């Protein structure tokens with residue numbers, strides 16, 4: 001069986017001077033990092049977080065200025081449109097989430113940032129993300145979350161199913177009406193359910209962009225044997241974890257892993273598919289944060305409410321920083337001046353990961369960071385990274401390069417020859433590929449072929 005590549009968590013560094021790299025996407029200067037591909041650097045690093053797109057087309061309303069979430073009282077409207085086109089979320093569940101932040105020591109954020117729908121560049125869709133409510137100066141904190149609010153899943157490990165199982169247990173407890181406080185790290189988290197309610201739900205469209213949920217046809221359309229093998233390995237891993245830990249435990253205790261859909265539901269046991277969803281949540285939003293232990297500094301995997309709602313922009317200047325220890329703060333620091341109404345994005349995977357990771361771990365294809373788009377570059381860096389990896393070109397980190405053998409590089413390049421770039425482009429523009437997973441697979445191989453042409457041409 002193939003070894004699973006570790007997903008790249010965001011990482012926050014535990015010490016200000018320490019620099020962390022999101023394994024997958026983000027880098028924090030603090031001891032926090034996204035489990036998958038993000039790394040948060042301790043108190044002075046930058047991190048990138050993967051975001052889930054909620055492809056909800058949002059009609060543009062007339063922009064209004066935003067001046068904080070307080071005083072929204074009993075809003076007549078559940079949203080407010082910002083001057084930059086973002087729509088601030090003041091729905092009931094969002095207000096409960098803001099309250100959750102407040103009661104747990106994160107209230108200071110609410111004058112600076114809120115949640116909302118932000119336009120997804122290059123599309124007519126929007127995605128939930130974090131939006132600035134006021135101007136923020138370079139160097140000032142944008143988001144600050146007390147470590148005690150984070151869910152700490154312990155030491156980093158290449159297997160995402162372990163934290164996913166812990167998370168699923170807590171989530172099931174909340175869903176079946178159990179207490180909403182969860183004891184983590186010695187403290188009682190208040191109203192954790194108001195955070196859980198804001199997570200992308202089971203079977204949401206956000207997770208379906210990940211190859212974990214692709215059909216066999218879509219996987220084949222990737223023309224990427226390495227991604228297919230890794231995806232199938234992960235499915236096997238989830239299955240093994242489900243049978244070993246969830247089925248067994250649920251059989252021993254009737255209170256564990258109950259999945260209740262509403263008041264009148266005779267709750268059933270969580271299924272393999274629920275664990276797959278929980279695993280995607282982990283790979284797409286866990287941050288890896290450095291924690292100080294008796295053994296020294298070790299990376300821990302954390303869900304950090306609010307910070308995990310920042311979307312990915314490869315060119316984001318913002319910095320992840322903080323401490324993964326009691327009393328510590330996990331932060332996003334402004335790496336440039338921010339204007340009220342702007343989306344607060346971070347760079348997932350420390351800015352070094354490509355679309356081979358994004359499509360597996362996060363479920364989206366990075367079509368270019370804000371600076372790349374402005375420069376009008378033809379092929380997104382996230383594809384060039386993969387092309388260079390397969391061709392052993394450029395100064396990709398040896399950490400990444402060393403993971404692909406020459407034989408695997410040859411297999412990957414050979415598979416892409418099954419169809420030509422021109423044939424693929426014709427197929428895409430024919431409008432005949434209707435399923436989202438198949439279209440993403442086609443877009444992926446087109447992007448990769450264009451990048452290979454560019455870097456070898």
Ligand SMILES: C[S@@+](CC[C@H](N)C(=O)[O-])C[C@H]1O[C@@H](n2cnc3c(N)ncnc32)[C@H](O)[C@@H]1O
Nearest residue numbers: 050051052053128284285308309311312362364
């Ligand atoms: C850490 S979450 C970010 C917050 C997420 N949008 C939410 O509402 O919870 C990562 C997920 O956000 C989405 N996402 C983040 N950045 C994105 C981007 N640039 N384009 C498309 N989807 C993105 C992906 O679904 C990804 O798995």
